[in-house]
Structures are given as structure tokens and as C-alpha cells.
Amino acid sequence: MFRGFYTVASGMLAQQRKTEMLSNNMANANTPGFKADQSSMRAFPEMLLQRLDSAEVPTERKLNIPFNSEIGALNTGVYMQEATPNFLxxxxxxxxxxxxxxxxxxxxxxxxxxxxxxxxxxxxxxxxxxxxxxxxxxxxxxxxxxxxxxxxxxxxxxxxxxxxxxxxxxxxxxxxxxxxxxxxxxxxxxxxxxxxxxxxxxxxxxxxxxxxxxxxxxxxxxxxxxxxxxxxxxRSNVDAARTMTDMMTAYRAFEANQKVLQAYDRSMEKAANEIGRVNG
Structure with a gap:
């Protein structure tokens, strides 16, 4: 569950930084010679999850042999690696x-x-x-x-x-x-x-x-x-129409991550207040 919080938070931060970059591009749309920045989004390195398990060997001493059971890959989020100018x-x-x-x-x-x-x-x-x-x-x-x-x-x-x-x-x-x-x-x-x-x-x-x-x-x-x-x-090489479209896309992505974060928060609240309640 906590991994989900970190993943969603990284997505919100990445979209916020992208929005700030696009806002700066739009603000300089009339600045002579200005070169618009472009964002490079990257995913954090994937992690291979494994579960430590054991198998009981039917012997007199009842030996347990440990082994790893592979669960699958987990991607922990996204980040804006850099903003590079477009020299067109x-x-x-x-x-x-x-x-x-x-x-x-x-x-x-x-x-x-x-x-x-x-x-x-x-x-x-x-x-x-x-x-x-x-x-x-x-x-x-x-x-x-x-x-x-x-x-x-x-x-x-x-x-x-x-x-x-x-x-x-x-x-x-x-x-x-x-x-x-x-x-x-x-x-x-x-x-x-x-x-x-x-x-x-x-x-x-x-x-x-x-x-x-x-x-x-x-x-x-x-x-x-x-x-x-x-x-x-x-003139500036900022494409105002494309920049506005990209800004709206970034806003929508930020809102989507925000809704997922709220869903995680509600789940954690229910787990703490209802599932974990001890009946006397």
C-alpha cells in the first residue's frame, strides 16, 4: 500500500514540474530568440519482487528447505529527468x-x-x-x-x-x-x-x-x-497551441494521480478504523 503512495506522489511531482516548465515556455512566447524547453520523462528502475518461502521435506527431522518464489516486476514511479531546449x-x-x-x-x-x-x-x-x-x-x-x-x-x-x-x-x-x-x-x-x-x-x-x-x-x-x-x-520557437495542449494533458495527469492518492488514503483510513478494530 505504501508503495502506491510513493508511486502516485512521484507522478504528481513529475507533472507539476512539467507544468512549471510549460508555463515558463508560454510566458516567453514573445521573447526574441527564446528556445522552448522540452521535458524528458523517465521511469524509476524496475524492481523484481521475490517472496522468501520454504518447503518441508518429509524426513524424520522434518527439514525445511528455503527458496525464493518470484512474484514479478514493480515499477516505483516516474520523474522528469531534465528539461532540454529545442534549438529549432x-x-x-x-x-x-x-x-x-x-x-x-x-x-x-x-x-x-x-x-x-x-x-x-x-x-x-x-x-x-x-x-x-x-x-x-x-x-x-x-x-x-x-x-x-x-x-x-x-x-x-x-x-x-x-x-x-x-x-x-x-x-x-x-x-x-x-x-x-x-x-x-x-x-x-x-x-x-x-x-x-x-x-x-x-x-x-x-x-x-x-x-x-x-x-x-x-x-x-x-x-x-x-x-x-x-x-x-x-521569434521565440514556442508553439503556443501545442504548449496549451500539453499543459492541459499535464493537468489531467496530475488530477488522475490525485484521485488515486485519495483512493489510497480512504483505503488506509478504513484499514485503520474498521478492519483493525478490536471488538470487546
Whole structure:
């Protein structure tokens, strides 16, 4: 009976975490460059139940020979193993704002080990000075002429240096070059992740690589081709209709587990108050 409590509780926790993940996806449906999370549900390892029994041998000494009688397998519940971002390319939205830039994956190699499709990211200087990566190209120019993200973090060039512009009148061509008066003043830092699933979300649309190692430049990777579009932003790749459907499914699963838990609770109450009653 108690195993049932634990199994049902694990199902409720898993669905609660999935609902929280889906709610976060829905809340960022309009966040530029946001990559929706996907849940991975796993069952706890199965246990093989056996009953310890004995058989009496008809001898003078009445020997008992112990043996195990197999009952069957028991699965003890489910859990949400992890939430992994979906790095599918989002649609482009024209904004007309000169500081907005969007990345478009044209040709990306497939990682031989994981089978994942590679992806590219803008390179950002993190608050601790280490590189961060994002698909959100909603940039701005601060008072000192530096190209920054909306929350004030510096956009880096291809040499991992801050991009300082002599004027707010600049253009960015399809190759990522930043031009002022037709003169190349910088090249946007674009990092390439062969297996983007190894990146870790840091919040604010930022990712960090394993062990904080910088990603290689996408300009130097064979088979990688992309385009930068000034005046555009990449939309979130959240599918609002699918997310709402998944949320309703998670709610229904949570309610089903809740009803089973209530049934177990009623059974335990009856066992304690009625079956276990000692008649005087």
C-alpha cells in the first residue's frame, strides 16, 4: 500500500514540474530568440519482487528447505529527468530597428556522436567576464557607444572584444560585418555549437558552454553557413497551441494521480478504523 503512495506522489511531482516548465515556455512566447524547453520523462528502475518461502521435506527431522518464489516486476514511479531546449530555428520578424539583428541557420553539420544538428549564437560578455551565448539579437548602443544587449551586457566581436561604434549610424551586412560609412569596424562574434544540447541555460536567453570553454568561431567551421539580418529579430520557437495542449494533458495527469492518492488514503483510513478494530 505504501508503495502506491510513493508511486502516485512521484507522478504528481513529475507533472507539476512539467507544468512549471510549460508555463515558463508560454510566458516567453514573445521573447526574441527564446528556445522552448522540452521535458524528458523517465521511469524509476524496475524492481523484481521475490517472496522468501520454504518447503518441508518429509524426513524424520522434518527439514525445511528455503527458496525464493518470484512474484514479478514493480515499477516505483516516474520523474522528469531534465528539461532540454529545442534549438529549432524561429521565424524572423521585421522591426526596422537598426540595432536589432537576427541569425539564420543556412547549413549546419550534424554532430557525429549525438546526431544533433549544430547551431550558432551571438557571443556576449557575461557579468563575470566569461563568454555567454544567445539567439536574442535585440541589441542597443549605450552612452559610450558600445553595442550591448537589452540588459546591458556587452556584445563581443570575432576576437572576443567589445564592439564600440563611433556612430549610431551603422549597418550590418549578411556576413556579420559591422560597417560605419562603408568601413568595416568590427565583425560580430558568432559561436558555433556542434551539439547545442551540451549548452546550459543561464536565464535572460543566455547559454553557457560546458566548463565555460568558449565556443569556436562559426566563421572558421567547414560546412557552416549562416546569414545575419539587420532590422530583424528571431521569434521565440514556442508553439503556443501545442504548449496549451500539453499543459492541459499535464493537468489531467496530475488530477488522475490525485484521485488515486485519495483512493489510497480512504483505503488506509478504513484499514485503520474498521478492519483493525478490536471488538470487546
Amino acid at each position: 530555428q524561429g521565424d524572423l520578424k521585421e522591426t526596422g530597428n537598426g540595432t536589432d539583428v537576427a541569425l539564420t541557420n543556412l547549413s549546419m553539420p550534424v554532430d557525429e556522436v549525438s546526431g544533433a544538428l549544430g547551431s550558432i549564437f551571438f557571443t556576449i560578455e557575461g557579468l563575470d567576464g566569461t563568454p555567454r551565448y544567445t539567439r536574442n539579437g535585440n541589441f542597443t548602443v549605450d552612452g559610450s557607444g558600445f553595442l550591448t544587449t537589452a540588459n546591458g551586457q556587452y556584445v563581443l566581436d570575432n576576437s572576443d572584444e567589445r564592439i564600440q561604434l563611433p556612430s549610431d549610424q551603422f549597418t550590418i551586412n549578411e556576413d556579420g560585418q559591422v560597417l560605419v560609412n562603408d568601413r568595416n569596424v568590427a565583425t560580430l562574434g558568432i559561436g558555433f555549437a556542434g551539439n547545442p544540447n551540451t549548452l546550459v541555460k543561464q536565464g535572460d536567453g543566455l547559454f553557457v558552454s560546458e566548463n565555460n570553454n568558449p565556443l569556436p568561431s562559426a566563421y572558421n567551421i567547414e560546412g557552416v553557413s549562416f546569414r545575419t539580418s539587420q532590422g530583424f529579430l528571431e
